[in-house]
Amino acid sequence: MKKIKICLTLLSSIFIVSCESNTYSELAPPTGNPTYVANIEHIMEHNCISCHSGTSQYPNLETYDGVKNACTNANLICRIESESCGARMPLGGSLPQTDIDMIKLWAANGFVKE
DSSP: OHHHHHHHHHHHHHHHHHTOOOOHHHHSOOOSOOOIIIIIHHHHHHHTTTTSSTTSSSOOOSSHHHHHHHHHHSOHHHHHHOSTTSSOSSTTSOOOHHHHHHHHHHHHTTOOOO
8 A cells, every 4th residue: 555655646746747838948048040031930920910911900020021120110029028018919818938039139130031
């Protein structure tokens, strides 16, 4: 009976430790020089263009120029980080912090396209 309790305790401990939801990529800050084509375009396609396409009244985030313009003139970075510039984007829920950090690094490094 004592062996069963020890085994159950050990298995429970392993299960609880393995339930951590963060992955290494979510914890590690972005490094290097992100580009629009390699990094930012994917984030926009999966999180933004359903509302921010060419047919909407909102800033168009389908193109490099549109995203760059939104970062420099339309408070895109402020809107994805907080509610201090208006409703936080995207409306369905915040971007992962790694995506926000990637966009900020891309902007800080001069909006490299490719």
